[in-house]
Amino acid sequence: MSAHISASNPPRATHARVSAPVYVYHLPVRIWHWVTVFSIATLSVTGFLIADPPWPVLLGQPSNLFLMGDIRVTHFIAGDVLAVALLVRMYWAVVGSRYEREIFMPAVWRGSWWRGLFRTIRWYFFLERETAREIGHNPLEQIAMFAMFTLGVLFEIVTGFALYGQGTGYGTWAYQLFTSWVVPLFGNGQILHTWHHLGMWYLIVFSMVHVYMTIREDIMARYSVMSTMVSGWRFFKDDRDDEEEGV
Amino acid sequence: MSSITTPNGFSVDNSGRRMVVDPVTRIEGHLRVEVNLDANNTIQNAVSSGTMWRGLEVILRGRDPRDAWAFTERICGVCTGVHALTSVRAVEDALGIKIPANANTIRNLMLATQWAQDHLIHFYHLHALDWVDVVSALKADPKATSALAQSISPWPNSSPGYFRDVQTRLKKFVESGQLGPFMNGYWGNAAYLLPPVANLMAVSHYLEALDFQREIIKIHTVFGGKNPHPNWLVGGMACAINLDGPLAAGAPVNIVQLNLVSSIVDRTIAFIDQVYIPDLKAIASFYKGWQYGQGLSGRNVLAYGEFPVHANDWSDGNLMMPRGAIVNGKISEVLPVDLRDPNQVQEFVDHSWYKYPNEAIGLHPWSGITDPDFRLGAKTVGTKTHIRQLDEAAKYSFIKAPRWRGHAMEVGPLSRFTVGYAKGMPEFKEPVDKLLKDLGLPFEALFTTLGRTAARGLEASWAAHAMRTFHDQLMANLRAGDLATASTAKWEPSTWPAEAKGVGQVEAPRGALGHWVHIKSGKIESYQAVVPTTWNGSPRDPAGNIGPFEAALLNTPLADGTQPLEILRTLHSFDPCLACSTH
Amino acid sequence: MPAETHTFYEVMRAQGTSRRSFLKFCSLTAAALGLEPFYAARIAEAMETKPRIPVLWMHGLECTCCSESFIRSGHPLAKDVILKMISLDYDDTLMASAGYQAEAILDEIPKKYPGQYILAVEGNPPLNEDGMFCIVGGRPFVNKLKEVASNAMAVIAWGACASWGCVQSARPNPTAATPIDKVITDKPIIKVPGCPPIAEVMTGVITYVVTFGRLPELDARGRPLMFYGQRIHDKCYRRPHFDAGQFVEAWDDQGAREGYCLYKMGCRGPTTYNACSTTRWNGGVSFPIQAGHGCIGCSEEYFWDNGPFYQRLSPIAAGFGVEATADEVGGAVAAVAGAGVVAHAAGSIVKHVYGKKRSGTNARSGPDEGDRP
Ligand code: HEM
Ligand code: HEM
Ligand code: NFV
Ligand code: SF4
Ligand code: SF4
Ligand code: F3S
Ligand SMILES: [Mg+2]
DSSP, X not given: XXXXXXXXXXXXXXXXXXXXXXXXXOHHHHHHHHHHHHHHHHHHHHHHHHHSOOSOXXXXXXXXXXXXXXXXXXXXXXXXXXXXXXXHHHHHHHHSOGGGTTTTOOOTTOHHHHHHHHHHXXXXXXXXXXOOOOSSXXXXXXXXXXXXXXXXXXXXXXXXXXXXXXXXXXXXXXXIIIIHHHHHHHSSHHHHHHHHHHHHXXXXXXXXXXXXXXXXXXXXXXXXXXXXXXHOEEOBSOOOOOOOSOO | OOOXXXXXXXXXXXXXXXXXXXXXXXXXXXXXXXXXXXXXXXXXXXXXXXXXOOOHHHHTTTSOGGGHHHHHXXXXXXXXXXXXXXXXXXXXXXXXXXXXXXXXXXXXXXXXXXXXXXXXXXXXXXXXXXXXXXXXXXXXXXXXXXXXXXXXXXXXXXXXXXXXXXXXXXXXXXXTSOOGGGTTOOTTOTTOOOOXXXXXXXXXHHHHHHHHHHHXXXXXXXXXXXXXXXXXXXXXXXXXXXXXXXXXGGSSBOHHHHHHHHHHHHHHHHHIIIIIXXXXXXXXXXHTTOOOOOTTTTTSEEEOOEEESSTTOOSXXXXXXXXXXXXXXXXXXXXXXXXXXXXXXXXXXXXXXXXXXXTTSOBOGGGOOOOBOOOOXXXXXXXXXXXXXXXXXXXXXXXXXXXXXXXXXXXXXXXXXXXXXXXXXXXXXXXXXXXXXXXXXOGXXXXXXXXXXXXXXXXXXXXXXXXXXXXXXXXXXXXXXXXXXXOOTTOXXXXXXXXXXXXXXXXXXXXXXXXXXXXXXXXXXXXXEEOHHHHHTOOOOTTOOOOHHHHHXXXXXXXXXXXXXXXXHHHHHTOOBHHHHXX | OOSOOOBHHHHHHHTTOOHHHHHHHHHHHHHHTTOOTHHHHHHHHHHHHSBSEEEEEEEOBXXXXXXXXXXXXXXXXXXXXXXXXXXXXXXXXXXXXXXXXXXXXXXXXXXXXXXXXXXXXXXXXXXXXXXXXXXXXXXXXXXXXXXXXXXXXXXXXXXXXXXXXXXXXXXXXXXXXXXXXXXXXXXXXXXXXXXXXXXXXXXXXXXXXXXXXXXXXXXXXXXXXXXXXXXXXXXXXXXXXXXXXXXXXXXXXXXXXXXXXXXXXXXXXXXXXXXXXXXXXTTTTBOTTTTTSOOOOTTSTTGGGGOOTTSSSOOEEOSTTOEEOHHHHHHHHHHHHHHHHHHHHHHHHHHHHXXXXXXXXXXXXXXXXXXXX
């Protein structure tokens, strides 16, 4: 039956007793995840180098050196990749499964979502004995993914392209689409640099917690985690129902 | 009130007709002056009010002391750079930073450049129209003008054709009916004493000086990157010097730039000695009889001293222009000045739009307070937003009242020359004596409106020649192999003490300038500036002493009671800068 | 000095503007002012018969260095602009008259040339204390400014003061110094920022109008594109050193003497729109970076509050005087997050191990092999 699960036929059962694995992340999402991880890592490393070039004085004529240039170009390419990948991912949020929409719009309008959120918070505070059976992200993850990752990356992309447009110059697409309104919004380019730089830290903090949680939940939750972002399948470690709220 | 005598010896009487001059123009910034005229249109009372405030001292709090120069530089774009220099000196003093010899020489050169340029602009573009009747120049005979010009100077632009040309253009300009900056001027006023030929010569040089001044300041551009508002640096100068090697052409200062500086120095000397000084003498010779505007000059004058020959040495002997104070007209005695002494420089605010916890006392700038308090006195005529007449018995100016040991002091070129003269230094005594002799005037004539203007001219010449000295010094040091321009040992705030106080001093074009800084945990805890025009434009103090502008206006008769020509003339002789004065 | 004084129209013709484009200029001007087409003819008539275009140059809170910069112009010479191209009818720094004779001009010219004069503003109005931190003629500067603006053809905002607020509007802006476009809201305003602007940029803006018969193209923030369309960094002669990664590390080091890039000394060239690196200053002699000091960003809004000028990134003012760099803030948050992760991990290990001991119910029961895809 698993073969039938697809974008046009997503798994529906949330409350049903599911012990069978569920195909939650389609290939494009998994590829996107790892491309994003790679580009953010590249952007952060090159970002640090751009912000504060650490190498010692390079003496001599500049003609055959292009170190700063190469670092910046790497940053811009990784930035393009990040942005294009996010566009693809957004498209997939429309055509993909409901779990693949979670990072763009957590279901905050549902009472069950809020109950799940409090349950998860209690779980992380060691007040719950076990997790709920999550097929997609648990509500706390959803909100973190949305607020820290999705908004964080969008912020970096918008501010990044606004800075980029300062370089490509008046009249270029990056200038028209981003620089023209983003720079006045922040006051000036100098302030924008500061915020773009700060945005990197926002994503670093997200990544730290995310990677930790991924490993932890892989061990402690009632379902598979790490392998899910590789294979796409969610496996469950038991077939019990969710307990009612409270311990 | 009828007549009273102030503690500093002036009798003031505000019973006569009140005349208000607001705005005072051809100055920097916003100044209002009110005078009372007696039946003969002679000034019996004068009230000088600074009518702008920006709050730089408030804005500087909490900032990085290494940035302070840029903020304070924007106190004024006319005496551009002098506040920046004072600021870096104050911070260096606080942190114990020693600057390299080249930095000292370059700073001296830039300051002398500023003097020369600022004095030139002041004389021709801010002050000349107080003495020169533009319209009368139309009546001049170009041939006679040429003869006059050639008799006083070898300056080449002096043929009859040259003056005829200027006159023709002036005529067309006037006939166009659009007088531009000359509109509503006081042309034909009986206080204009120059014959048409002298007027035409001066008008020609007004235009020539406007063209030339922009050459002088290119020296700032070489060392500071631009003018107005060149760049400075705590610890020296940022303009690294490179005279050899493949990348020297891209260095801030190289042989090309040094040659440019040298050529400008020569042309500056020529212009000032062959145009400015002869014009000054020619004009003065027609105004010899107009001996007004003495005020505090010759009585209470103050100079901080300037141009340290060797870097980092502020002792009297190392300063090319002397430091000192003269009070109560005792020219024979030059008193020592110490800017750190809490009893010497103090500022009062009981007549200024600021508040102190106790306004009966003055505060030394290290404990100074800048807290605005705009309040009008009970006898003000008008409303808060439409003042018709100020009440000088109450607060009436954004300028504080600085005092030296309680005395209102005049500062500026005349004060500097007076101190130099009093100390018997020939480089100041000789040109003064020669000028007085050439004009056939007694020594006392120096202490007038005209004397102030003459001293500025002599000082411009002194500065131009000093520029040559400094450039030669710089070249000699470079020849000896010393290229250093900045010291960086104490650049990082981590190398600073937790708390430090410093004072920076400069003789600005308009007079003695001091910045007092208090640095705490790497940030500015407090910053106070006492500026030349704060001294000269000062309002009354709690004791009732009037300030230099006010004193100088007293007893001057106006030729026409509706036209403030003589008021402008005397005020302009101080070269007022109001943005400076209130900051 | 030029041979004759001309009418505005004659000056334009002499610069090669055809009568057609002159008339077009007049209708464009009328349109820009939101006036009926009928006014185009009036403007044209005024410019043909009235000699030079009247300019009223007012000063608010400022330092007069914009005026000083203006008179440094080498081409054209400031005197030619003042005496030939325009009629500088009011400028407190240069004008002969003072007091009420001067004030009268501010009343007369707008009446005599309604919609036909340019208002040039240097400095800005403070709004605190009912505007009385800048008093002219006994009244708040801001009132006079609004009155004179109300009938102007166009307004030029000279310098960072008029354009953005500049130094007196830096934190905490004790006088509430306010850029002029916040108080003049119904007129086209050309912003010419810089502290001060370059002389030739100032005269360039004026002569552009006279020579080409149109207002220069402005960007969305009102700056003439031709001078503010590029950053200092884009045309900086030290750019090859930037791309190479060759930086000045300390004042007067070898790199400083070789003209290396000033990026690490805090240069604001990468974020500053101005013509310094192309036009340069004072007749092309140099510009701040060429003279060895970084750009401080003097033509940018808020540049005063982006210090220390020698730090590449400005600190984030976290209020109440607490200031930190992005790395200090980010690093601190990351450290807290890291500590949280470690603590949580420790708790998790305890729970995991303890929980397992207490009951065997949590024993792994992986999915059936058969369910695997
Ligand atoms: C996760 C995403 C990103 C991170 C973590 C990141 C990080 C950084 C950092 C730390 C800097 C140095 C900022 C400074 O100190 O001034 C920087 C600069 C910059 N980034 Fe990003 N960035 C990201 C995305 C992007 C994107 C999508 C673009 C778009 C092309 C971009 C374009 C730029 C540009 C143009 C600069 C300025 C380079 C320069 O001034 O030479 N960045 N980035
Ligand atoms: C070695 C490092 C990483 C590992 C092992 C990892 C693993 C995972 C796993 C297992 C999931 C699925 C979680 C679930 O099923 O609930 C996931 C989701 C996600 N990860 Fe990572 N991740 C890593 C790094 C990152 C980084 C650096 C970022 C971005 C800064 C990131 C962003 C995301 C996002 C946005 C999702 C949600 C995907 C979606 O719902 O579309 N990951 N990651
Ligand atoms: N007063 C004054 Fe200045 C000068 N000279 C400063 O220190 O003018 Ni603007
Ligand atoms: S913009 Fe700067 S330079 Fe111009 S008046 Fe203001 S403070 Fe002075
Ligand atoms: S010196 Fe400044 S403007 Fe020039 S390349 Fe370096 S960072 Fe850019
Ligand atoms: S400080 Fe200003 S003068 Fe130019 S190089 Fe920077 S914009
Ligand atoms: Mg002060």
